[in-house]
Amino acid sequence: MITKSSYLPFKMKVTKIRGLAPTVKALTLEFTDKKDAKVFKFVAGQFVIVSVLGFGESVLTITSAPYDLPKFEVAVRSVGNNTRAIHRLENGDVVTVRGPYGNGFDFEKMSGKEVLVIAGGIGLAPLHSLVHTIEKDPLLIGNLKVMVGAKTAEDLIFKDSLKKWQSLEDFIEVYLTIDKKDKDWRGSTGLVSNLIDKANVEKDAIAFICGPPVMFKPVIEKLEKYGLRDSNIYLMLERRMKCGIGKCQHCTCGDKYVCKDGPTFSWEEINKNPEVFA
Numbered sequence: 001m002i003t004k005s006s007y008l009p010f011k012m013k014v015t016k017i018r019g020l021a022p023t024v025k026a027l028t029l030e031f032t033d034k035k036d037a038k039v040f041k042f043v044a045g046q047f048v049i050v051s052v053l054g055f056g057e058s059v060l061t062i063t064s065a066p067y068d069l070p071k072f073e074v075a076v077r078s079v080g081n082n083t084r085a086i087h088r089l090e091n092g093d094v095v096t097v098r099g100p101y102g103n104g105f106d107f108e109k110m111s112g113k114e115v116l117v118i119a120g121g122i123g124l125a126p127l128h129s130l131v132h133t134i135e136k137d138p139l140l141i142g143n144l145k146v147m148v149g150a151k152t153a154e155d156l157i158f159k160d161s162l163k164k165w166q167s168l169e170d171f172i173e174v175y176l177t178i179d180k181k182d183k184d185w186r187g188s189t190g191l192v193s194n195l196i197d198k199a200n201v202e203k204d205a206i207a208f209i210c211g212p213p214v215m216f217k218p219v220i221e222k223l224e225k226y227g228l229r230d231s232n233i234y235l236m237l238e239r240r241m242k243c244g245i246g247k248c249q250h251c252t253c254g255d256k257y258v259c260k261d262g263p264t265f266s267w268e269e270i271n272k273n274p275e276v277f278a
Contacts, residue, residue, distance in 0.1 A: 009051065009096035010036045014089050015071065020157040021150075023078045024122055025087055026063065030071040032094065037070035043104025044129040045264055047238055050074060051096045052089070056082035061126035061238050061263075062100065063158075065133040075125035075157065102238075102263050105130055105208070110141045114202045117146045118219055120192050120211025124148055124157055126236050126263070127210050131165065131172075138171050145173045145199045149192030149215070153178055153185050175199055193218040196226065203227030208264070210236035220267055230268035238263040 016028035029050075031037035042048075042062055051057040060074040078087045089095070115134070117127050134140050146165060150156045156176065166174045175195040177188040188195065192215055201207075205228060209219050216235060223233055237258045246260040254273035256265065 009098045026075045042100040044133040045104040046100040048099035052085040055085035058082045063128040114205040115141045116207040118209045120215045123211030147175045147195040149177045193222045196222045206232045208234045233267040
C-alpha cells in the first residue's frame with residue numbers, strides 16, 4: 001500500500017561492496033538513523049529504489065533475506081547514469097532509499113511443495129532473496145531446485161552462494177549452464193530451459209522465473225510439458241519498473257502495474273499480455 005511516507009527516502013550508508021560479475025556489484029546498506037532501522041521491514045521479493053544525489057534513481061530488488069535486517073543487500077548492474085554512479089560508490093558513502101515496494105513471494109502456497117528457481121544472467125539477483133530465505137528456514141517448502149544460466153562462467157553471479165547451495169545437496173539441487181564454455185568449464189552448455197530436463201521436476205511444483213524476456217517462452221513451454229499449471233508458473237518482471245509507485249506508466253503490462261501488482265505474476269495472470277516479452 002502506497003502511503004504518504006512511501007515518498008520519503010531513508011538515508012543509508014554503504015558498508016560492504018563485492019564484485020559479482022564484470023558489470024555487476026553487490027552493496028550492503030545500513031541505516032544511518034537507528035529509528036529508521038527499527039521500522040523498516042520487507043518480505044523476500046520486494047524491491048527498493050536507490051538514488052545517488054544528482055544522478056537519478058534505480059529500482060533494485062533486495063537480494064538478502066529478512067533475517068539479515070537491519071542491513072540488507074542489493075545487486076546492481078552498471079547500465080545507466082545512476083547505476084554507474086552506484087558502481088563508483090565506496091564504503092562509507094551515503095545513498096537514499098525508498099521502499100520497500102511491491103509484493104513478496106507467497107510462502108504459504110509453497111508450503112510442502114517442490115520449488116523451482118530458474119534464472120538467466122542477473123535474473124538470479126531478484127531470486128536470491130527467495131533462496132536465501134528458504135536456506136535459513138528449509139521447512140518453508142518441500143524441496144528446492146535451482147537452475148541458473150549465463151553467457152559465460154565469469155557472468156554467473158553469486159558464485160559464493162551457488163557453491164554453498166551445491167554443498168547442501170540433501171535439500172537443494174543446483175544446475176548450471178553457460179552459453180559459451182572455456183577450457184576450465186566442466187558443466188552444461190546451452191539454454192537454461194534445457195536444465196529442466198535434468199532436474200526431473202514434479203508436476204505440482206511451483207516455478208519462479210527471472211531473466212531476459214527471450215528465455216520466458218522456452219522455459220514456460222518446457223514446464224508446461226512436464227505438467228506444471230499456469231497458476232504455478234511465476235515470472236518476475238522487475239526489469240520493467242521505473243518510478244516504483246504506479247505513476248509513470250513505464251511498467252504497465254496489460255491492466256497490471258508491475259510495481260504495484262507485482263513484480264511477481266503467475267503466468268495465468270499475464271499470459272494474454274505481449275508486453276511480457278518486450
